[in-house]
Amino acid sequence: MVIRIGFLFALAGLVAACNNSNSPASPVVTATEVGVIVAEPGKAIISQDLPGRLSAVRSAQVRARVEGVIEKQLFSEGSDVVAGTPLYRIDPRTFQANAAAAEAAVASARAVVDRYAPLLSIKAVSQQEFDTATAQLRQSEAAQARARLDLENATPRAPISGRIGRSNVTEGSLTSKDAGTHLVTIEQLDPIRVDFVRYYSDVLRLQQAVKSGKQKRADAAVVELVQEDGSVYPEKGAVRFSDMAVDPSSGSILLRAEFPNPRRELLPGTFVAIRFPQVLLDNAIRLPQRAVTVGAQGQTVMVVDADNKAQVRVVKTSGMSGSEFIVFEGLKAGEKVIVDGLQKVRPGAAVSAIPWQPDQPILPDSGRSAANAGSATH
Secondary structure (H helix, E strand, O other): OHHHHHHHHHHHHHHHHHHHHHOOOOOOOOOEEEEEEEOOOEEEEEEEEEEEEEEEEEEEEEEOOOOEEEEEEOOOOOOEEOOOOEOEEEOOHHHHHHHHHHHHHHHHHHHHHHHHHHHHHOOOOOHHHHHHHHHHHHHHHHHHHHHHHHHHHOOOEOOOOEEEOOOOOOOOOEEOOOOOOEEEEEEEEEEEEEEEEEEHHHHHHHHHHHHOOOOEEOOOOEEEEEOOOOOEOOOOEEEEEEOOOOEOOOOEEEEEEEEOOOOOOOOOOOEEEEEEEEEEEEEEEEEEHHHOEEEOOEEEEEEEOOOOEEEEEEOEEEEEEOOEEEEEEOOOOOOEEEEEOHHHOOOOOEEEEEEOOOOOOOOOOOHHHHHHHHOOOO
C-alpha cells in the first residue's frame, strides 16, 4: 500500500512538472486607446434650437394683364431670370391694331386743335369749339396710352430677379385680363428668409435672470441654421424682424432671419431649426454630445484618472452651446474626459489617452454613446 501511494505522488508530481513546463505565460494586460479632451473653463453661449420654416425673401406672381392667346413661352422652368426679362408672348395683333388706331386718332385730334388755334385769335371759331377739340385730343392721347400699355403687356416680363418656377399655362392657353390669369411665380432665393417662433415665457425668464445679474444676455443678432439632417448651414444669418405682439393661441413671438444662399442650397418650404443665442457664460466647461451618456445614474461621462484608468463621473448640464453640452456640475478643470472609445472600456480599466480633435474619426464601437448623448435633456 505504501509503495502504491508513493507511486501515485510521484506520478502527480511528474504530471505537474510537465504542465508547468508547457503552460503559456500569463497574458499581458494592454491599455485601451481612447480619445480624450481636457475639461477647460472658457466663454460659451447657451443657445436654443427654435423651429422655423424657409421662405423666399421676395415672391412675385406673374399674372396676365391683357386677354389673349399665349403664342410662346420664352423662359426655361427652374432657371434664374433677371428683372425685365420677357417671359411669354401673347398674340399681339389685336393690340398692335388698337395702338395704330389710337395713334391715328391722336393725329387727327391734334390736327383739329392746330387748325383751330389761329382761328380762335380772330374769332373764326368759338372758345367752346376750341375747348371741345382740345378735350378730344386729350381723350385720344389717353386711349393711345392704354393701347400702348396693352401692347406692352402682351409680352409679360419678370418683375423681380430670382428663380422662376413651373409655368401654369402653355402655348395656346387663353389668358384673362379680369381674372388675372396666374402665369408663373418667381422667387428670390438669395438671401433666403426663415420665420421662426420663440416662446414669450422664455423671454421673460431670460429678462429676469439678466436683471438679477445671474446671467448675461448674448448677442442674438447673429444666428445659425440647423438643417433637417442635423448639419449646421455654413453661412451665418441675421435677425431682421421681431414681432411686437404675442400670439395668444401659442404664447409665442414671431421672428424672422435672413441667410445668404448663393448656391441655392436652401429651398422655400423646408422645415429647419434656428440656433438662437440666449446666455453668455464666462467660465463654462463644454463637452461634445457623444462624450455624455444617459443611464440609470442620469448623465455621466468617463474620465481618465491619475493612474490612467477609466472612471465614471455623474454630471449635470445646463443647456447647449451650439452642438456641445454645458457642464455645470461633476467635472473639474484639467480632467481628461473620454470622447472616443467609450464602448471599449469599463470603469477601472487601463486606458491610453490620446488627444481628440473635432474632425477626428470616431473610434470603433463608440456610436452608441453619441446617440445616447443626443437624447439628453438640457
